[in-house]
Amino acid sequence: MSARLAFAHPGFRRYFIGAVAGVNGNWIFRVLLSWLAWDETGSASFVGLVAAASLAPVAVTSPFFGALTDRVPILTIYRIVSAGLLVCPAALFVLMFAGGLAPLPILGIALLFGMVISAYHPVRQSLGPRLVDPPLIGSVVALAALNFNVGRIISPAIGGAMIAGLGTLPTAVISTALFLPNLIIAPTLSPRNVEENGPRKSYLADLGEGLRAGWARWPVRRALILTVVALGPVRAVGEILALIADGRFAQGAQGLGLLTSAVGAGALLAAVFQVIAGARLLRLPALRFGVIAMGFAATAGLTLAPDFWVALALAPLTGFAGTYVGVSLQIGIQARLEDHLRGRIMSLWMVAITLSTSALAFLVSALSEVFGLAATTLAMLGVAALAVIWLALNPPGD
Numbered sequence: 001m002s003a004r005l006a007f008a009h010p011g012f013r014r015y016f017i018g019a020v021a022g023v024n025g026n027w028i029f030r031v032l033l034s035w036l037a038w039d040e041t042g043s044a045s046f047v048g049l050v051a052a053a054s055l056a057p058v059a060v061t062s063p064f065f066g067a068l069t070d071r072v073p074i075l076t077i078y079r080i081v082s083a084g085l086l087v088c089p090a091a092l093f094v095l096m097f098a099g100g101l102a103p104l105p106i107l108g109i110a111l112l113f114g115m116v117i118s119a120y121h122p123v124r125q126s127l128g129p130r131l132v133d134p135p136l137i138g139s140v141v142a143l144a145a146l147n148f149n150v151g152r153i154i155s156p157a158i159g160g161a162m163i164a165g166l167g168t169l170p171t172a173v174i175s176t177a178l179f180l181p182n183l184i185i186a187p188t189l190s191p192r193n194v195e196e197n198g199p200r201k202s203y204l205a206d207l208g209e210g211l212r213a214g215w216a217r218w219p220v221r222r223a224l225i226l227t228v229v230a231l232g233p234v235r236a237v238g239e240i241l242a243l244i245a246d247g248r249f250a251q252g253a254q255g256l257g258l259l260t261s262a263v264g265a266g267a268l269l270a271a272v273f274q275v276i277a278g279a280r281l282l283r284l285p286a287l288r289f290g291v292i293a294m295g296f297a298a299t300a301g302l303t304l305a306p307d308f309w310v311a312l313a314l315a316p317l318t319g320f321a322g323t324y325v326g327v328s329l330q331i332g333i334q335a336r337l338e339d340h341l342r343g344r345i346m347s348l349w350m351v352a353i354t355l356s357t358s359a360l361a362f363l364v365s366a367l368s369e370v371f372g373l374a375a376t377t378l379a380m381l382g383v384a385a386l387a388v389i390w391l392a393l394n395p396p397g398d
Helices: 001-007 012-042 044-069 074-096 102-129 132-165 168-178 182-188 203-215 218-239 252-277 285-302 308-337 341-373 372-395
Strands: none
Touching: 001 012, 001 132, 012 044, 012 102, 012 132, 012 168, 012 182, 012 252, 044 074, 044 102, 044 203, 044 341, 074 102, 074 168, 074 182, 102 132, 102 218, 132 168, 132 252, 132 308, 168 182, 168 252, 168 285, 168 372, 203 218, 203 341, 218 285, 218 308, 218 341, 218 372, 252 308, 285 308, 285 372, 308 341
């Protein structure tokens, strides 16, 4: 019902169309980058480095873009980042067409994409809730999760099939085209104006205010902790699935797409469950930590699977765990935020999720060349499990 009410806002409906196209373009482009990194080098560590380069900038620059989002007209920065998203797959296409594809340019484009994404996340997390009435913000976040995970299911498999059947050049063109609707829709949106909270401060003062407000609020602080120790390990392995799909089981680009989509299927199921279950059930500590334990077990099984089909069966459990914990916490944060702090505080969420994911993805992929993927993943999960157990037994006070 709340989703239907959110769609009753014409501006949000148009925004959501662009978001759907952009999410699919994002996933196809990520699969393309990962495949080109593996195809060009055959190096597990380089695949992990490219994954980290596309994610790590969010951990460094997202708070700065979050502060900028809260200071400038939201539609202005939305247009800029939408144009930036177009540039990345277009640049990759030009390199491939000109015969200039090599490991260093691939890494450079991944880094550029990470920079643009670091600006895009606080913008979308501020713009979407401002297109509906405040009581519907929770449904906007839930719909964003559904959109993300539907794309996560469909687009990687389509991307892998397109790479295998059409080639990398047409795949880059399609990815570029899918980022175009955001630019077209932007002039038609009318977000709610931000109410000024006292006299305008300097940029650095605004940045500091957002960081302090984010850390001082319990829902944000808990989300940061759980993201690092619970979501980071599970999502890190999800970023280096090429090492399992082709490096271990020789399933090629199509296998990578199928495995990524299977993770997305579990994530979608979690997002739907969250819409149906309601906030009270989602906040039960025993259920949340039980889902985290399930995600850790499934991630370990993914690297120990005797064949590709067992890995494919376990992959949805990792997606369910990551989305269940992550989105439920994000809904709680967004529902409590004032519009003038939304960009800055949600950027802290992106820092936590991307820093832990990108750093662990690179660490696991690099160490796997020495110790093997399974042993490295099990060691990481063991350390993370100890941290989660400590957190479960010693919850911080409100």
